[in-house]
Amino acid sequence: MKIEATIDELVAEINKSSIQPMQIAVLLKSLNGFFAPIATGANRAMGELGVSGRATGNVLGSADASAGQEESTEIQTKQIQQTMVEGAEGIAITPFGEGNAAALDEAIANGIPVVTLDTDVLSSKHSIHVGILSKYAGATAGNTLLEMLPEGPGTVLIHGWADPGWLDGVNRTQGARGVFEEAGYDVVVHQSIYDDEARDVEVMRGKIEDADPPVVGLIGMFSDSYRCVLAADAAGAPDLPIVAFDFAPQTADYMRQRRIAATHVQRQYYEGYLGPYIVYGIKSIGLDATRKILAPQLVEGNQFDLGVDVVPWNKVDAYNDFLDEIGAEQ
Template sequence: MKFSSIIYVLLVFSFLTMTALSIYYYLQIQQDKVKISQAVSSGTPLPDYHFALIGEELDHDYWRLVGKGAKQNETEYDVFVEYEGPERSNPEEQLKLLDKAIKKKVDGIIVQALNDEFTPLIDLAVGKGIPVITIDTDSPDSLRSAYIGTDNYAAGQLAGKALIEDTGGEAVVGIVTGRFNNTHHSLRVEGFRDVIEQEAGIDIVAIEESNIDRIGAEEKAHNMLTEHKEITALYGTSALDGTGISEAAESLDRQDLYVITFDTLEENLRLLEKGKVDALVEQQPWKMGHQSVKIMTDLINEKQVKKIHHTNSSIVRKQNLPYRQDLRGGRQ
């Protein structure tokens, strides 16, 4: 193919791509216009502000709680929270949604910043006068105004201390992490390692990524337990990792395996009750979403706002469950 033909093909492809994006954005804008028209026709006053909340994964209980917390604060602060995210964890799709929010000129953006690729777009938004809050995963090198969420390094340390306490400081450990290049998972691994490596009786012999997928976690845990039969404990850095690990352990009849993972979601609480998981690192997704709306409103109204808002983390074991029924209700 001649060079001129290649250029022609690329130009056509670029035109089609831009056309498709234009249509996509047009349809999104029309959907918002319908919502606004319905509010006007019903006599409902329009909210003062329009915020975009961009999560990691819509089809996940954790992010449903984040969205629920934010939406429940709409009335108090007279805002409209447009909650969006990929159906499954996909940083590239999140970046597209962030770009769309900037183009729509929303009043504020609340976004999970999974990696360094989010920094330029966050800075672009701020440069256009749109304040940005990071949620669940921070982007400290960006121009974001504040972060709300777990101290993920400290949460990893908490998991390490729980494993040491529960195993008496004697264990051979495998780690199943969501993604190597996701900042919050990396910090959870780093904090865990820094605590575990101080214990002479504990060794980490393998680490694999699950791609934040239940089947992926089961596959990696199964392979790990098969290749390293000496493993006595597994640590998962996401909610789905824990589910996959427990299924792998059950398929290999490893009832002696110690399992610690993240998030007090309904399925993980059932595994904890049944003894298939030994400990959970509790986060507060509802509070993250709920408080993010207040922080963003304060920013817009030029009130003094702290840069870092760490929500609490704690360890939940089976014996805690009779006293922690609030974990099931969503309001964390």
């Protein structure tokens, strides 16, 4: 409700300003899976701005799910450069990480406001980032699982991220890790092998079987969190408590079976909806005025904190109905 109120105020102020046509490029990692609600929100915002004559442009995303991180970063860097050639006056983007920083700063140097969505690029000079506070979100998920754990000693396995090339993933993982270590549990972090589910599950199985003290719970930090269930089954430990992140169809199915106790959802629809409006707001009412309106959710000056929805297993269908209501099915 607070996010909706902030959006309403921003839209109202924009509508008071004179119509200044603006070409906006929305560049997403993908239009599918986790990013589908972001695309839905962005398309809706672009449509509304287009009807009023304020914005033109497209929401673009990769259709090649097989591309690796380095190749995807190069593709997106070329997209950034191409949008500048084609006359983009504002960019909202879900970047692949620090590898996009130079291209984004080139756009900013040319007077193009840039708003990052989902993944931040700390070394870039972009105007505003819209997403979750990763360390806090990880700690929130950690506390959800903590309530389900038996008394120690015991080990918690985190299906997370350790490679500093993706700082948001590291911070989310470390937020959860800190909760368990403070409570006296041992922690094993397994970095997601995102592009190889079978290998991912097999490595986790080995870590569950080898843990000393034994694993007492699992937590996944990303949309592939449901693999924790597969790993627990492979290790012959189907009764271990499991907490997930995001709202992949497999996660929802396991929640209905009570195999996943709860998940934590990032409100991607609002991420996508805010992107074009913030970009246009910077043009029409200025960056300072836009920040002032966004202030209730702004942290450290330029990070718009969307927070997470904590969804327990017995609310999975009610939450799905809510997503359907706002057109943000996942």
